[in-house]
Amino acid sequence: MPLDLLSSIKGASSSEAVTELFSVIKKAVPENTKEGTQQPEKESVISVENLRSDEVKECPEIEKEIIRANFPKEKNGYLVVPKVIDD
Amino acid sequence: MESEIRKIHKQLRSGSISCTGLVNQKIKELEESPNNTANYLLAEYALERAAKVDRKLSEGEKIGLLEGIPFGVKDVYLLQGCNASGSSAILKGYIAPYTATAIQKLMDAGAIPVVKENCDSFGHGSSNENSAFGPARNALNEDLVPGGSSGGSAVNVAKGHTVFSIGGDTGGSIRQPAGFNRVYGLKPTYGRISRYGLMAYASSTDCVGPISKSLEDIRLLLNTMSGPDGHDQTTIASSGIPADIFSEEFPGKGFKLGYYKSFIENEHLDPGIRKNFLELIIRLKQQGLRVKQMDFFNTDVLVSTYYTLAMAETASNLARLDGMNYGERMTADTLKEGYALTRSVHFTEETKRRIVGGNQVLSLGHAEEIYLKARALRSQITGAFNRDFKEVDLIISPVSPGPPPKIGSSLDHPLEMYLSDAYTVGFSLGGLPTLTSPVGTETGIQITAPKNQEQVIFKFAKYLTGII
Numbered sequence: 157m158p159l160d161l162l163s164s165i166k167g168a169s170s171s172e173a174v175t176e177l178f179s180v181i182k183k184a185v186p187e188n189t190k191e192g193t194q195q196p197e198k199e200s201v202i203s204v205e206n207l208r209s210d211e212v213k214e215c216p217e218i219e220k221e222i223i224r225a226n227f228p229k230e231k232n233g234y235l236v237v238p239k240v241i242d243d
Numbered sequence: 244m245e246s247e248i249r250k251i252h253k254q255l256r257s258g259s260i261s262c263t264g265l266v267n268q269k270i271k272e273l274e275e276s277p278n279n280t281a282n283y284l285l286a287e288y289a290l291e292r293a294a295k296v297d298r299k300l301s302e303g304e305k306i307g308l309l310e311g312i313p314f315g316v317k318d319v320y321l322l323q324g325c326n327a328s329g330s331s332a333i334l335k336g337y338i339a340p341y342t343a344t345a346i347q348k349l350m351d352a353g354a355i356p357v358v359k360e361n362c363d364s365f366g367h368g369s370s371n372e373n374s375a376f377g378p379a380r381n382a383l384n385e386d387l388v389p390g391g392s393s394g395g396s397a398v399n400v401a402k403g404h405t406v407f408s409i410g411g412d413t414g415g416s417i418r419q420p421a422g423f424n425r426v427y428g429l430k431p432t433y434g435r436i437s438r439y440g441l442m443a444y445a446s447s448t449d450c451v452g453p454i455s456k457s458l459e460d461i462r463l464l465l466n467t468m469s470g471p472d473g474h475d476q477t478t479i480a481s482s483g484i485p486a487d488i489f490s491e492e493f494p495g496k497g498f499k500l501g502y503y504k505s506f507i508e509n510e511h512l513d514p515g516i517r518k519n520f521l522e523l524i525i526r527l528k529q530q531g532l533r534v535k536q537m538d539f540f541n542t543d544v545l546v547s548t549y550y551t552l553a554m555a556e557t558a559s560n561l562a563r564l565d566g567m568n569y570g571e572r573m574t575a576d577t578l579k580e581g582y583a584l585t586r587s588v589h590f591t592e593e594t595k596r597r598i599v600g601g602n603q604v605l606s607l608g609h610a611e612e613i614y615l616k617a618r619a620l621r622s623q624i625t626g627a628f629n630r631d632f633k634e635v636d637l638i639i640s641p642v643s644p645g646p647p648p649k650i651g652s653s654l655d656h657p658l659e660m661y662l663s664d665a666y667t668v669g670f671s672l673g674g675l676p677t678l679t680s681p682v683g684t685e686t687g688i689q690i691t692a693p694k695n696q697e698q699v700i701f702k703f704a705k706y707l708t709g710i711i
Binding site: 238 | 323324337338339340341473476477543544546547548550551554558562565566567568569570571572574575577578579581582583584586587590595596597598599600602603604606609612613616617619620622623656657658661
């Protein structure tokens with residue numbers, strides 16, 4: 157898919173500066189098998205024993221009011237969105 | 244420098260100043276400042292809280308140490324009922340529906356937010372020029388950039404417009420502006436402070452941290468904001484840094500410090516900063532510390548790895564900004580056209596560059612060649628840190644390759660701006676706690692410890708102030 161569609165930015169194309177950064181990565185040779193390199197990945201994993209409870213929590217009314225006030229377009233308390241979804 | 248927080252606390256308790264007077268003074272300074280550090284002043288919000296503190300004091304009630312202390316908040320944090328723009332045009336009218344955990348903890352302790360501070364849009368920048376509010380100006384020389392992305396926050400602290408400020412650091416955004424404005428700035432261990440309510444840039448390295456003129460204040464603020472948070476599953480438990488950490492005797496002889504050869508041999512390093520850094524190394528050796536030069540990755544690999552991953556993450560995080568549910572909306576004939584128009588008009592060039600770069604590395608064909616390789620490199624970098632900290636207690640390094648540039652001189656050279664993060668991004672990839680201390684070189688030095696070893700940084704930073 158073209159970058160402008162992927163990014164939802166008109167006329168988007170790759171930049172010279174960013175391409176330069178990527179070329180450094182392309183040339184680099186990660187030492188995946190070297191001792192110690194696998195450990196950090198394990199360190200960044202979150203334990204399933206420590207996840208928050210899977211339950212719905214009611215949002216305070218003030219938050220709901222502000223969320224509604226932030227609607228870019230509103231009608232009778234509802235968020236107005238463009239009518240046509242083309243694909 | 245002595246604790247600003249303790250000094251003001253004493254003044255409030257003794258009645259030599261009132262909280263309302265103090266807050267009014269800070270608001271006035273921010274309003275009149277030529278440094279363009281304030282996106283939104285919180286005058287009414289802050290004065291209401293100040294009046295409550297004054298009422299408590301007049302009734303003879305005790306107040307907490309942070310109660311009534313005015314502080315600044317980088318404009319990437321949510322504060323319920325207040326503007327939160329991320330210094331971007333797309334969110335200029337956005338009102339935060341809830342408050343960030345870190346800011347809430349400070350407010351629960353009684354501190355009073357007085358300003359939402361200028362910064363690079365969504366944290367995208369190292370100079371604070373990439374802002375919908377215009378560039379902030381350096382506290383020491385208004386012709387120079389203040390650094391970024393937390394530029395407004397560092398300037399406010401340096402000029403005394405806020406007693407402390409809360410910045411955000413993804414790849415150096417607290418540490419570099421702290422160095423450019425000669426104040427302390429701490430990026431804590433990743434996960435030590437909750438990111439809930441911080442606008443996400445690159446979630447795997449985003450950190451909340453304090454900026455202050457005083458090391459003791461950095462300690463107090465770190466302790467106040469730290470701790471697990473159910474709203475942020477990456478938060479970790481940590482122990483508070485004890486108050487007597489600064490009175491403990493520094494081990495001195497036998498203490499092991501490391502510094503990276505590739506950082507010092509970097510051809511882009513300013514000769515003055517290199518000279519001062521190496522003089523500091525000699526000084527530390529003379530004091531009996533064991534200082535070791537170590538091999539590490541070249542800075543271009545660190546910068547490229549960081550930006551590849553950060554761009555991929557920001558492309559995903561900012562996908563939500565399309566003008567549909569909140570923010571500025573541009574209308575068009577179709578939904579997709581509306582998204583594209585909204586984002587094209589309201590994002591800055593730098594933000595667009597990073598989103599496009601992120602989508603590029605995540606797209607089919609590039610993911611294996613670039614994104615997954617960058618992840619493997621990150622693993623390798625983290626592994627190298629783990630090995631290095633088996634040999635040394637701390638790593639010290641310059642904060643930036645050069646002094647702050649003139650405003651307007653770097654905006655058209657994005658690659659140069661990316662490369663100026665050479666010394667900060669590696670520690671972000673490792674999730675390591677790193678403090679900028681405003682000593683040693685023109686832009687200070689960085690002190691890095693293993694994860695959750697902030698107390699070692701504090702001890703050494705205090706020791707440094709005694710020998711420099």
